[in-house]
């Protein structure tokens with residue numbers, strides 16, 4: 001049986017970080033995109049990062065950052081993965097991949113099957129693609145699900161994960177339809193924008209494990 005990977009993103013407090021670790025999250029995402037309700041400044045991200053044991057990987061979420069701030073934030077927080085969730089190009093990520101040792105993930109806004117085909121340009125530039133809804137009010141974190149059937153019928157050439165509007169209630173169906181091996185949720189685990197609910201974090205991880 002496949003052991004699926006779970007990422008809980010946009011955590012901002014020690015309590016929710018501890019809850020996600022205790023519940024068995026594989027990845028915890030820290031959001032350094034200032035307009036987001038889940039934004040944490042670098043010094044807070046560093047403190048949260050220090051609570052996370054090596055068995056849980058840390059993902060630093062950035063949007064359209066320039067190379068120097070990117071390097072500074074990565075150096076300070078020391079994540080295992082850097083998730084780029086804006087309009088970063090394959091060429092730019094390719095250059096970065098030569099300079100940084102961390103794993104690189106690229107979020108792809110999915111509108112149709114063509115979105116998946118076009119994302120193949122990131123082969124060699126990103127270690128993993130994260131399929132999410134197309135940008136809305138924010139580049140991500142909008143709680144909007146994509147058409148999961150597109151993923152099931154696609155010949156994936158790059159490791160990938162599913163994001164976008166996942167909740168404890170729908171993630172089982174999302175796994176069944178898409179076959180995703182990594183499931184990523186943020187706003188669907190909140191009681192209000194930016195306020196994570198410990199019960200929903202636990203329920204999400206349990207639902208993935210049961211799928």
Ligand SMILES: O=C(O)c1ccccc1N[C@@H]1O[C@H](COP(=O)(O)O)[C@@H](O)[C@H]1O
Nearest residue numbers: 009036085140141143164165185186187
């Ligand atoms: O969460 C945010 O505010 C955010 C802001 C900018 C880029 C990405 C963001 N979140 C990421 O988007 C996906 C899907 O989130 P959701 O589950 O639909 O809320 C996920 O990777 C979030 O971490």
